[in-house]
Amino acid sequence: MSKIILNKGREKSVIAGNKWIFSGAVKESDANDGEIADVISSSGDFLGSAYYNSKTQIAARVMSLGEKFTDSILLKNIKSAILRRKIARIDEDTDAFRLIFSEADNIPGFIADSFASHLSIQSMTFGVDLLKEKIISILVDELKPKSVYEKSDHAGRKLEGVNAQNGQIYGETPDEVEITEHGIKYPIDIKTGQKTGFFIDQRENRKLIKNISSGRTVLNLFSYTGGFSFAAIAGGAHKAISVDISADALAIADKTAVLNGFEEKHDTIKADIFDLIRSRDFNEDIIIIDPPAFVKSKGAIDKGCRGYKDVNMNVFKRCAPNRIVLTCSCSRFINMDLFQKIIFGAALDAKRNAYIIGKYSHPADHPVNIYHPETEYLKAILLIVE
Ligand code: SAH
Numbered sequence: 001m002s003k004i005i006l007n008k009g010r011e012k013s014v015i016a017g018n019k020w021i022f023s024g025a026v027k028e029s030d031a032n033d034g035e036i037a038d039v040i041s042s043s044g045d046f047l048g049s050a051y052y053n054s055k056t057q058i059a060a061r062v063m064s065l066g067e068k069f070t071d072s073i074l075l076k077n078i079k080s081a082i083l084r085r086k087i088a089r090i091d092e093d094t095d096a097f098r099l100i101f102s103e104a105d106n107i108p109g110f111i112a113d114s115f116a117s118h119l120s121i122q123s124m125t126f127g128v129d130l131l132k133e134k135i136i137s138i139l140v141d142e143l144k145p146k147s148v149y150e151k152s153d154h155a156g157r158k159l160e161g162v163n164a165q166n167g168q169i170y171g172e173t174p175d176e177v178e179i180t181e182h183g184i185k186y187p188i189d190i191k192t193g194q195k196t197g198f199f200i201d202q203r204e205n206r207k208l209i210k211n212i213s214s215g216r217t218v219l220n221l222f223s224y225t226g227g228f229s230f231a232a233i234a235g236g237a238h239k240a241i242s243v244d245i246s247a248d249a250l251a252i253a254d255k256t257a258v259l260n261g262f263e264e265k266h267d268t269i270k271a272d273i274f275d276l277i278r279s280r281d282f283n284e285d286i287i288i289i290d291p292p293a294f295v296k297s298k299g300a301i302d303k304g305c306r307g308y309k310d311v312n313m314n315v316f317k318r319c320a321p322n323r324i325v326l327t328c329s330c331s332r333f334i335n336m337d338l339f340q341k342i343i344f345g346a347a348l349d350a351k352r353n354a355y356i357i358g359k360y361s362h363p364a365d366h367p368v369n370i371y372h373p374e375t376e377y378l379k380a381i382l383l384i385v386e
Contacts, residue, residue: 001038002031004052004060008042014062017371019103021050021060029054033161034126036069051108051127055161061108061127071134074107078138081105088364093207096179096188096200097365099139104367104375110135113200115177119148120190120197121169126160140170147171149190151197155296166191178259182207184230185259187252194249199224201330201362202290205380208360209288209326210235216285219243221273221315226253226266228288228326233262241284243269243276277314286324287315295331304331308339309346316350316385325354325383332377336361339379347385358382 006014010025021039031037031052039047039062049069050060063069081100090097100112102124109125110132119139123129129152136148148170157164177188181203190197209218209228214236220229223242226249232240242253250268257266269276273291289311295304312327319325329339336359347354360380361368368376 002029002035002052003040004029004031004037004050005040006042006047011041011045011047014039014047014065017065017369018374019062019106019108019369019372020058020374021062023057023059026059029059034130036063036127038068051125051130053126053160056125056156056159061103061125063106063108074131074134075138077106078135078142081107082142084367085365090363090365093183094179094181094200094203096181096186096198097203098200099143099365101366101375103372104369106369107135112139113197114143114145115188115190115197116179117143117146118171118173118177118190119143119145120173121148121150121152122154123150123152123165124154124156124160126162129162129165136169145171147173149173151190182210182231182234184234185256186225186227186230187255187259189252192248193252194224194246199227199290201366201378202227202328202380204363205326205328205360206231208358208382209286212324213237213240213286217283218286218288219282219284220288220290221276221311222289222291223253223268224249224290226250226256226268228290229253229266230256230260230262232286233265234260237265237286239265239267241267241269243271243273245270245272273311277311277318280318282315282319282323284323286326287319288326288328289315290326290328290330293331294329295333298333301333304334305338305342308334308342309349312343312346313349316347316352316354319352319385321386323385325385326380327383328378328380330378332374334379335376336379340381343381343383353386355384355386356381357384 048065109128111122153164210231213232218232218240226242229240294307362378
């Protein structure tokens, strides 16, 4: 069996349940890229199993702790991920949810989302590419999905030394799958949409907007296919405007409006929001700011922070008094404290008083593994800008 031998003092976080072994923690390894190997402490103790990759900063991801990884551990981990969704009653108000969330569900590098029983799966690492067939066969056995489609096009795969892989794996995924969330129908394009097809991680925040939108107007910046807009209209908003740079996303938003009979109350604007925020006032009652991850690596934190500050500062500056703003960040490298500091800086520069009336994250189908808190990534702050 190949080995990953750790440097002295670097076993602590592994023993404590963290899944990541950084390259600086590895003294030596004879494992091939993608291979599952024994993790050995500097004093020679066996700690568990991890898959290895010499090319990436995260050199190994732990698959089992205190015991050798086996197929039955994989089965147990998948079953317990499914059980957690059942315990949380995730499917009470939606048929679109994350089934397996990578490190959080003890299958590092693997994501599976379920859209009305059509699975959209994603492998982010070489190690998972080699386990994929087994994982999918378990998912098919356990869940009897209608279809499984692979969308492994995450940018990080390049660093892993593996190419993007997209395609049908099981059954037949239709070009459009209709899901229902909080009573609203959304057509999902699993094959060509962004991420796995829908930003299911904002589900509870869409519900929040639904609950406060009655009789109000809503501007949805970085709308993608308009999720927040339709939640607002379903909650009684007079009007919601979806703004995005992607014509494809807005075309799906138009379709969604028709599907729900919301077309009178919904508009789209195709624009670069960095231009729009300098050329428009914001009189809508509620403004949602949900940009893509501006920080994709540790080295890009400063630049990304400036991006978040720029958008928020300009919205605060140009919004009418006493507007509600829901501002979000999905960058894993920015925690809630830092995000709040960015919003503080934006309010200060805009010379506006702002009051935090809620702070939110992702829902129960994106659990945070207590031993691997890096799985927490979404921050949403609800403000009144005076
Ligand atoms: N709020 C959405 C998810 C937003 S994802 C939801 O709940 O579904 C981020 C979106 O920002 C993507 O749709 C992307 O096309 C868009 N985007 C990225 N850069 C942009 C820019 N400069 N101007 C406008 N939209 C942009």
